[in-house]
Amino acid sequence: MTDRLLALTGITKRFGSLVANDAISLELSRGEVLALLGENGAGKSTLVSILFGHYVADAGTIEILGRALPPGDPAAALAAGIGMVHQHSTLADNLSVLDNVMLGTEPLWWPRSRRREARGRLLGTARRFGLAVDPDARVASLSVGERQRVEILKALYRDARVLILDEPTAVLTPQESEALFATLRGMVAEGLSVIFISHKLGEVLRVSDRIAVLRAGRLVATLPARGTSTSALAEAMVGRAIAPPVARPHARGDVVCVIDRVSTRGVRASARLDAVSLALHAGEITAIAGVAGNGQAALVELLCGLRAADAGTVTLAGRPMAADPRAWIAAGAARIPEDRRETGTIGDLPVWENAIAERYRRPFASGGIVRRSAARSFAAKLVDRYDVRGGGIDTPVRALSGGNMQKLIIGRALSGGAARPDQYAPTLVVASQPTWGLDAGAVAWVHQRMLDACARGAAVLLVSEDLDEIFALADRIAVLHAGRLTPARPAKAWTLAGLGLAMAGAGTRDAA
């Protein structure tokens, strides 16, 4: 190929015993959009992190325009024209857009930043690619979509020739995703190449010229996008049959949890709710869709007993609830937080202590003394029943994989400290992004547990940014935007486009 821009040869990377990348070789041409497709944990992010110099490969080489790229050096990758838009925003909230873009573009020994020139250049780049920004805005005041625009501009400002986008649509509404795709097409027309990472089949087929499929660290297929079907991609990506979760028939029961005109205040938008009302019924899965940072955190914290309502009331099983996690646990709330490592588990403590962490006073202690053997035997049963692998009950949780951590958290929440599954059923399940970052098998496992809990009579609240997940599980869907919640309507009454519009703020009105 004459217009070859980038070549990766035999890239291998191990983390302990896990082979994240196994001898992967790839090429990228000028003006090409290459999609890296694979489920969570397949090694996509690792591969681009090596390309960008965040990680050093154990073996393999990278060439750009025929020259070898030194490993483990983001500065060299940037200089060679590689730009990266990370999955999570890498902007400093307290600095301006211009500060964030300029950083690292001037030698550190310069006695003065050339801010005026930089500003002009940023505005020029923004105009050229149709990405409007205000250089002086504080990043903290920007929406998720605007932040992503700044991230892309950061790369374009440095004259990137290859732009890597890591799961860029995960945080966008369907309409924002369309706008992003249009931007990408404009960039390709200007001669840039794009590596587009995703696990969503449909958008991969729409956006890319060529698709590289990763599975368990290996490159299993490289296909042209034209003429490839989603089913062929799915088979290549998953490589094994995964039984889809089975929804047992469940009937909508009584109201279990009522949120009545609740408002919360906060500095960040994610902490604000504005007169939100919602009734959760037993035997029903209610999903909250929305772009991250629109009040989901506040809603979940409210229902986990971590945050008090500044106005309005919350009742569970008829009783008004305060901001006290213990009261919620005692009232039968099974809580699955978004952040497994930082909120869900205590990494330095062993599996058994994490397994009883929500019930360490009752039933696993008497007279202030922890009943160690009862606790340990409960933990052993939990590990067994919920299939937590990667260590025994004395292993620090930190050493478990994300999927096994999630199994431990879900097992702890759903079993309620009872040794046998028929001894306990939660009244309310609150799950925030429960499948984030999990592979397909674990996703199906988590979905099955949610459906089972629902069938056994729990009211389930699912907060998710993944619309596929929402449509797969939810009986009713409500959309959260800027702290306001739409009425919950049956899932069948929503279209994807309608959901997208609601996520962008159309149609949210006062719940009163």
Add this chain to the structure above:
Amino acid sequence: MRLEARGAISPAMAIAAPFAAIAFTLAVAALFVAWAGAPVGRTYALIFEGGFGSRFAWSETLTRATPLILTGLAAAIAFRARLYNIGAEGQLYAGALAAVAVGGLHGGIGADLPPAWLFAALLGSAALAGALLMALPAIAKTRFGVDEVVTTLLLNFVVLLFVSMMLDGPMKDPAAMGWPQSVTLDDELLLGKLVDRTRVHSGLLIAMGLAVIAWAALRMTTFGFEVRAVGANPRAARFAGVPVTRTILLVGLASGAAAGLAGAIEVAGRTGYVTLDMSPGYGYTGIVIAMLAGLNPLGVIAAAVFVAGVLVGADSMSRAVAVPTYIADVIVAVALIAMLVATLSARYRLRLR
């Protein structure tokens, strides 16, 4: 240069770490000894002899270790909850002052009580004084988010000035001929000697007993779980229903009480009165001891004896060779840093790229 987590902490590494740290410390300190122009081997032999080489040396070391066990405990339990109480020095003086106020001030409170009761009141008030002193920074931390390190450090200076004020004023010993010294405890309140013709007193047993209690409490009780959970991950602890604020306050009170007791026991067991130099930095040394012990209360006993031996040994060594006693402080400081790095290397592997 970067760190890579080891899958599991190997027990061999965990045990080897403190010894590696001590070996490194002695090597560094040897450079300082050589710089002073003294023979390194002989200096170390003298330190060892002075600290552990005889019955008398052991008795002095254990006497010195007694307050250090308590200040070490104060640091260890607070640090477990990631509450950085650096105020043990001030809390020790507060405890000492409270002890003398209860048990020595002319016709002091409760003079009619039988000695056993009075002694209990003395210990209780010392613990209370230390705890209350620590309550301020703990509340400031939980309520206003003020970093407790700076507040506890600053309070140390305030307390020392307060002690000085008391020794000049209401608690001054009129018989001390202008020397800043407090009144003395009543004789029947002094702790008995464990060994004849030495200074080892029964305070050692109290300190060791408290270490065992602290160890058991951390390991077996719900409060111990709360402390460890809050220290390891306060967000997750709160999510699971641990009362984080209350735990921090309680552990702060316990920590301050331990340091306060150190002061009372030092007064009742060794000096009999309060002076401005009764603690040569026991509060700060306690931090090093806690770190050397890996924040394990039982380990605190061993670490306190080791550090006390170095301090006592350095004192007697410097009378024989021309190495300043400050070598002991150098050893203790280097040991702290070396221990930090050694513990780290038991958990992480260092990769040089």
Add this chain to the structure above:
Amino acid sequence: MLDALAAMLVHADFWSAVLRIATPLILGTLGVLLCERAGVLNLGIEGIMVAGAFTGWLAVHAGAGLWTGVLVAAATGALFGALHGVLTVPLALSQHVSGLGITMFASSVAYYAYRVSFPNVTTPPTIRPFVEMRWLELPVLSAQTPLTLLALALVPLVAWVLARTPAGLAVRMVGENPAAAEGQGLSVSAVRIGAIVAGSALMGVAGAFLTLSAFNAFFFNMVNGRGWICVALVVFAGWRPGKALAGALLFAFFDAMQLRLQQADAGGLPYQAWLMLPYLLSIVALVAVARRASYPQALMRPYRKGER
């Protein structure tokens, strides 16, 4: 008493004392500020000031010029800062504990070295310190030494560096979002260690002010908590150099007033009560601003490259 107070406030001597007391605090606070803007707490300051006070003085005592002494103190601070940097940045040890370790190490080494160098002295040997800048012929300033001028000049300089230079932007970025800095091709470790070394050098100079300007000898415990007060002042100043100057001056104002009132035996209070005032004031200031303090986002968060 109010009359006495008023008389004191109009007297130039009082304001000279304020500036003199403020000088080491300005230098130390700027040092802490640099470290913390890069995301690293440096509790080594107390010991670094002791070490800087000692080495600066020792150099002059051994025959070097006063400014060489200042440089030696700065180098000493930089050296201990580098150690703190290695411990807290690539090794990611607890910044609290490492800083306390540095304080213990630096001060014990200084005391040890002092005793090794002067085994048998009873009164501390003296040097000829910086002299007042009489030639300036300005009211309060001419009663100061050049080090005070240096401290005052450093305030706008540090502010300028942080706000207007690429290096300053890099320091702010590693203190706010180190992952972003690495994504832009910067070495987080290098920038953080650089900031700690520079900040610690200023702490060393702060110490040297005590032995080369305020006094003419090295005493034990001469730093006496000034380092910790600087750590408190940085919070009070909201991590801004200009406010740090204001905070140091305000603090020095109360300290100078306290000294005068103590000498005047005003109110019949024991002198210790007056001496407590600066420390209590620092605590009150901390509590007062803590609620609305906007910390550098990555302060006390170690950054591990390639962590997963």
